[in-house]
Amino acid sequence: MHEKFACLPGAPARTLITATAGETVVAVSAELDRRSTDRLREVLAEETALGPPALIVDASGLTFCSVSGLEVLIDAARAAALAGVAFFVVAAQRAVLRPLRVLELDRELRVVERLADALEASAAAPTLAAEVG
Secondary structure (H helix, E strand, O other): OEEEEEEOOOOOOEEEEEEOOOOEEEEEEEEEOHHHHHHHHHHHHHHHHOOOOEEEEEEEEEEEEOHHHHHHHHHHHHHHHHHOOEEEEEOOOHHHHHHHHHOOHHHOOOEEOOHHHHHHHHHHOOOOOOOOO
């Protein structure tokens, strides 16, 4: 397991990345606005490129999520799908759920209320397998 902590430049938003053999969790806290979305986009792209079985964005620590933040989540979910990586968003607070529901993005994203729910779902998610030789 490796952990890496990064402060998003120019904004109070922070990320904490925890990776195991089964999943990578990117926890985002504080305010996710235009000033901090570029860094989050980079982090999610880097983690997707590593090809974990599941990538979980834990947004339960967000107090604000802008439209540009939602765009990052949608783009990351699409990139993960193309890479064969299961993608989940943890969100139970109004700051994230309300815009997701109003814009009907919760239909495109797999949103769960608790990190434990995402971990359970990621363990049950189909994985890619290839026969060699």
